Amino acid sequence: MEEKSTKNKKWKYQKIMQEMEEIFQDISANYSQKLVYNLLNAIKSNNQREFFWEVLRVLNTKSKKAEKVADLCKDIGSLYPLSFSEFEKVAFSIILGIISAQGGEQNE
């Protein structure tokens, strides 16, 4: 059971990362860099409140992709409340999604 739940969570983190990537496709490189910096600093100080405040503030501006944003928020919400270790994983999934959006085409 425990293993199943771990796999399930991993799948959720992956989904969050993909959704972030899709939502942030049209973000500028400069803004993305600034956002990632702020988010990384929030993780470093383990400040969940600041981290999600920043994420939700940006998501709120993505009215063109409202449906995707709603899905993402549902996925994040379903994981709540987050332990420290879970927060670490969700937060990095979000950031990796933003960086991936800037990463260009897959090179595999």
Next chain:
Amino acid sequence: MKNTELYTFLQFTGNWFIDAGILGFVNLMEEVYGWDLEELQERIKENEDIVYYGYFPIAYVHYNNYSYLENEKRLFYWLKTKDLKFPEFKNALEREEIFSKVWKFIEKHYKNKDKIKLSFSGKFVIFTNFLFFQPKWKVDQQREAFREILELKNFSEETLIYVDKTINKFLPSKGEFQNLLYGKSFITVFDLKKVIKLPLVFLLTFPLGFEKLGKENFCFYAPELKFSYKVNKKLKILEELSNKEKKSSSKRRILTFLWREVIDALVETKSLWTLENMYIIEYQMGQNQNLLKAEYIGIPKLQASVLIDDKIRDALNCHIQLGKGAREAQIWLIEKFIKGEGLYEKILKHTNYALKQNKNPGFKASLYALAIDAKIKENAENSSKALFSNDFFRGYKFLVDEIKETYLLLASRANLISQLFENEEEKSKLVYPLFSALKKKNRISFVNTLLKKFTELSKKENLSPLIKFIFENIISNDVSWENYALALIIGILTSRGGENGGEIHEE
């Protein structure tokens, strides 16, 4: 009853201390008569009675008296120099007749002051107070004891019936079998007779199964006679060479050498199955016939299954530098792996050393070691906690495949990360905080540092596979994330173009 019994040739029983005795028997016959295993087997097949009742007692007595003299060891040479004749054994002779001929020869040539002088030095020193070795025993008593050993008469000596420390120092003594209500030892000669013919002969030749290397006695044991014989014979050659060159035979040198021989013998005898049942038995003898140290280095099935693979074995078969100093700071990866020591810690130290010395860590060996360590940790986490899981019986074949896949993944991502940065300074600036985070096991700090660097990059074409790698193996992996993280650091370090930092492969 000639040649009609179960065993008409020598073979191992699966019990290591009887098997060490069988090996000792083979060594004894080789030392005294110059026969190798094949010839001995032929002779046993031809007429085993002549070998056990004729050649063996003479060889045993002769070796006890002359083993210390290089040239006199070989019996036929000794006979020639003294112009003596070896007794003739005709095929039709009965056991008792063969033995009485042999004993006449022994009494004539080895008797001194009404006794056969035995065990005053050498390997048989452990038997000083046992049967015919006792200084007080006269030749008649010695003969009768020999007859008992060869089962030509019923056992009258208790020590021969209850097998304990008196016969083999690796066993407990009478008093130490504390949980026995009756009897002196739970191993009796009658039990052993069910396993092998003439068991006492092999208990006597036990010390000869070992090679003396320095102060210690070594025996390499795998449950196949031919295989063990080949490896131990080469071990002996090593010792002879070391003595001639006056080099010390350190344990590390022996193990390095031994392993090479094991692989050679494996290929030669095609007995891969023995690999997972090998032991190195090592002991040191004290003054009062005490064993000072006995070590059994078993090679666990998991490690053996992994080492069977050529590529993995070749990659691990090297020494890596963990610090300054020629010998002490070098480790042999295969040895550490066999002993079940964590390879991640070793590679972390190796990378630390390389970083301090501004050198490159060994790329292939390090990444293979990290892949092996990661897969073993993950396997332990995911598999059932049963002692003998299904994987145990399947022989961990899947693990070997997974290790190779992981190595390829680590190597490709290590290469990829090295291509992201354009100049040396940039790489050096990044490596120190990453390594410091890893040493503190601080995943947040590690990923933080790395991602900050990623956002600063002007070229972001190759980022996708790396991001996937970081997500799957570092962020979502609580069991072995350090292994994957270290591989990235090694990737950055080895691309700096510095000199090799100590991955010395075995030749």
